[in-house]
Amino acid sequence: MTSPRPKTPDATEKPAQERYFRRGLGLKKEIQPVLESEYGSTVVPLIRERNNELTVGRLHFRLAKSFGFCYGVDRAVEYAYESREKFPDRNIYLLGEIIHNPHVNRRLQEMDIEFLYPTEDGTFDFSVVTEEDVVIIPAFGVTLHDFETLRKLDCILVDTTCGSVLNVWKRVESYAREGFTAIIHGKYWHEETRATSSQVKKYEDGRYLIVLDMDEALIACEYIRGEGDREAFMERFERSRSRGFDPDRDLKRVGVANQTTMLASESLAIAAKLGEAISDRWGAEEVPDRFRSFDTICSATQDRQDAVQEMMVKPPDIMIVIGGYNSSNTTHLAHLCAQHTTSFHIEDASCIDPENGTIAHKRIHTDEVVIEENWLPDDGVEIGLTAGASTPDSKIGETVERVLRSAGYDPAESLGLLGTEPE
Numbered sequence: 001m002t003s004p005r006p007k008t009p010d011a012t013e014k015p016a017q018e019r020y021f022r023r024g025l026g027l028k029k030e031i032q033p034v035l036e037s038e039y040g041s042t043v044v045p046l047i048r049e050r051n052n053e054l055t056v057g058r059l060h061f062r063l064a065k066s067f068g069f070c071y072g073v074d075r076a077v078e079y080a081y082e083s084r085e086k087f088p089d090r091n092i093y094l095l096g097e098i099i100h101n102p103h104v105n106r107r108l109q110e111m112d113i114e115f116l117y118p119t120e121d122g123t124f125d126f127s128v129v130t131e132e133d134v135v136i137i138p139a140f141g142v143t144l145h146d147f148e149t150l151r152k153l154d155c156i157l158v159d160t161t162c163g164s165v166l167n168v169w170k171r172v173e174s175y176a177r178e179g180f181t182a183i184i185h186g187k188y189w190h191e192e193t194r195a196t197s198s199q200v201k202k203y204e205d206g207r208y209l210i211v212l213d214m215d216e217a218l219i220a221c222e223y224i225r226g227e228g229d230r231e232a233f234m235e236r237f238e239r240s241r242s243r244g245f246d247p248d249r250d251l252k253r254v255g256v257a258n259q260t261t262m263l264a265s266e267s268l269a270i271a272a273k274l275g276e277a278i279s280d281r282w283g284a285e286e287v288p289d290r291f292r293s294f295d296t297i298c299s300a301t302q303d304r305q306d307a308v309q310e311m312m313v314k315p316p317d318i319m320i321v322i323g324g325y326n327s328s329n330t331t332h333l334a335h336l337c338a339q340h341t342t343s344f345h346i347e348d349a350s351c352i353d354p355e356n357g358t359i360a361h362k363r364i365h366t367d368e369v370v371i372e373e374n375w376l377p378d379d380g381v382e383i384g385l386t387a388g389a390s391t392p393d394s395k396i397g398e399t400v401e402r403v404l405r406s407a408g409y410d411p412a413e414s415l416g417l418l419g420t421e422p423e
């Protein structure tokens with residue numbers, strides 16, 4: 001059996017505690033004003049005070065009830081700033097991106113925080129890290145192997161792994177412990193899913209299979225029913241199954257979990273299909289012994305998806321979804337919106353160019369970024385706004401300002417005229 005993740009240092013172990021920070025670095029008060037000035041917005045509260053709606057001339061904005069920075073991202077960004085404040089002279093390394101937001105990541109680089117990127121197969125090279133250095137683990141977490149390596153290096157660790165991600169890990173670990181193969185609805189290349197799937201390695205016989213979507217889940221269902229083609233299966237899941245995975249042996253008892261930021265409705269549907277397949281193969285009476293399922297979508301992701309669904313009961317003419325192009329939760333919000341109305345997934349407010357009247361956006365369901373002209377109608381228009389969990393309020397406010405300028409309004413004048421009292 002492989003060794004379990006080293007336990008979080010006990011509060012009584014003073015020297016160890018000073019090298020492993022999981023609950024902040026005690027400088028929240030000091031850095032809060034900085035975070036507020038860099039990521040806060042004066043525009044967003046204006047809209048919130050008006051029941052999430054704002055009218056300026058021919059433009060009517062509707063803001064989703066839940067959007068932007070989630071608790072996990074808030075905390076991760078805060079700890080990164082605290083790290084720089086506490087260790088002004090040390091090398092600080094961040095494993096990958098703290099969150100999937102280009103603006104926030106740029107700011108951290110400007111603070112001289114160096115990003116270590118993994119190779120394509122997810123391996124980090126820690127050869128530059130010494131015990132004098134500080135390493136920040138992002139909100140997605142890191143693999144069991146990387147965590148153990150870092151602990152051995154004895155560097156100072158600032159662990160911002162989100163509590164919701166830790167909950168999924170616990171679930172996946174319990175599957176492995178009880179002899180179930182973890183079937184994870186997620187993206188095998190995503191940092192969080194890599195870290196989550198690695199949790200099964202705490203047990204010698206721990207196994208996982210990652211399914212990207214319903215199509216892949218149905219392939220697994222087919223195999224569970226005894227109808228699959230082994231070779232095709234192995235090829236399809238070459239990069240998304242644990243080493244030594246044997247579908248004939250490892251799909252007899254399965255437990256379902258998911259990357260926290262997937263589309264909740266799809267995750268639930270996938271779990272239901274896998275449960276049906278187990279029942280078909282082994283009979284309903286065997287299901288309790290052969291099937292486990294827990295919805296591990298985090299509440300922040302769920303709230304943002306629910307808020308968009310609520311908006312789509314009466315869809316706006318245009319929907320703008322703000323967040324990194326590689327942000328899983330933002331991409332899902334964009335997909336949801338696109339089912340109902342014209343939707344633009346923009347990475348940042350700067351994608352809207354008021355001077356040229358264009359918007360740069362990632363086409364839904366593709367990786368293609370296109371620049372579109374004449375995107376804003378000339379007459380009255382309702383514009384919906386939402387943002388992924390890694391988008392700060394400042395970027396939402398800037399987006400509103402750029403849309404106003406695109407329509408020929410002066411943001412300072414039009415927003416200033418409204419004052420701070422609700423209309």
Ligand code: SF4
Pocket residue numbers: 070071072073139140162163164165260261298299300301329389
């Ligand atoms: S999206 Fe959810 S799991 Fe991810 S950091 Fe935010 S709260 Fe945590």
